Amino acid sequence: MCSKRGRGKRDLPKLEAVVGFLMARSSRELARLVTSLTIRWRSRPNAKAARANKIFIAGCARSGTTLTQSIMNTFEDTFVWKPEARHTKFYLLDCQENNLVIKRASRTFAHLAKLPAGIGLIYCVRHPLDVLTSMHPQTRKERRFHTTADRWVLEYDALLSLRKAQPGRDVLYVRYEDTIADPDAVQQLIANRFGLRPRMPAAEGVQGPIHSRSLRKWERNEEYLAYLQQQLSPAVLAPMHVFCREFGYDMPAWAGSTG
Numbered sequence: 446m447c448s449k450r451g452r453g454k455r456d457l458p459k460l461e462a463v464v465g466f467l468m469a470r471s472s473r474e475l476a477r478l479v480t481s482l483t484i485r486w487r488s489r490p491n492a493k494a495a496r497a498n499k500i501f502i503a504g505c506a507r508s509g510t511t512l513t514q515s516i517m518n519t520f521e522d523t524f525v526w527k528p529e530a531r532h533t534k535f536y537l538l539d540c541q542e543n544n545l546v547i548k549r550a551s552r553t554f555a556h557l558a559k560l561p562a563g564i565g566l567i568y569c570v571r572h573p574l575d576v577l578t579s580m581h582p583q584t585r586k587e588r589r590f591h592t593t594a595d596r597w598v599l600e601y602d603a604l605l606s607l608r609k610a611q612p613g614r615d616v617l618y619v620r621y622e623d624t625i626a627d628p629d630a631v632q633q634l635i636a637n638r639f640g641l642r643p644r645m646p647a648a649e650g651v652q653g654p655i656h657s658r659s660l661r662k663w664e665r666n667e668e669y670l671a672y673l674q675q676q677l678s679p680a681v682l683a684p685m686h687v688f689c690r691e692f693g694y695d696m697p698a699w700a701g702s703t704g
Contacts, residue, residue: 497542499535500639503549503557504569505600506592507579509621510548512651513569516624516632517546519650520641531556532564544641554603558610565639566614568604571621572694573597573685577676578662578669590672594681601684620692625657664697674699 500517504510517525524542526534529550538545549557560566581591607614617638624631632647648655663669677685682700689696696702 497535497540498544498639499532499564500544500546500567501532501535501549501560501564502546502567502569503553503560505554505571505576505597506551507576507581508571509569509619509624512621512624512655513567513619513631513635514546514548515651516628516635516647519632519643519645519647520544520636521644523641532560535564544639554600557603558606560607560611562611562614565617567617567619567635569619569621570688570692572661573688574663574673574697575621575660577673578666579659594676594678598681598684601688618692622660625655625660628655 502510502513502517514525514527517523522542523544523546524538524540525546526538526548530547531550531553532547534547535545576592576597577594578590579592580589583591607616617635619631619635628647628651632643635641636643663673677700686696686700686702688694
């Protein structure tokens, strides 16, 4: 029969594990509380972060958000936060620049409708069929193409929800195809909308070459075409047709028409 002392020694590692867990949890909760209070304090109307020109880049993945982020680096007095983040990150930045830029995080669509009115919005769009047949290094081992049809629908629904929640919001829509064709023109469009001054041509500030080879591959690749025809259900095609009519994209005859 074991003594109480023996049981106590065996229970000690368990107790230490529990204490460690509680301390780690408390530290995380304390960190979240500090972050929340910091955001509230710095979002006061007279706070520096509140007065800064805040520009948020959103849009479905593979629609040109990274390319647009690169163009934002070509403006004077502008700080671009490189990692993807939620809009609350604006209030955690300590910058001397008067213009702050953040690119949306992967789950931004879930709370896009709550974007504060004081934050400017650039929304990137691209032909949906190009989006659905675009690869990404981070997900290439998981699936051939980065954005699924269901995810595209969720992203578009989030945009519609934003419009419903904030009907007066002025959104600058940037088409990927326009950026590829004339990045300097898109740069000037952004400059005019947000009162920015370019410090170099857009093409010089973009990382990597700008080319049109990524456009409409599905017209030239039978495998891409077969993939799209398999993925695009009526539930996906209906909002896709609406999107294309609004942003000036044509849909192939095999995709039908919704009127």
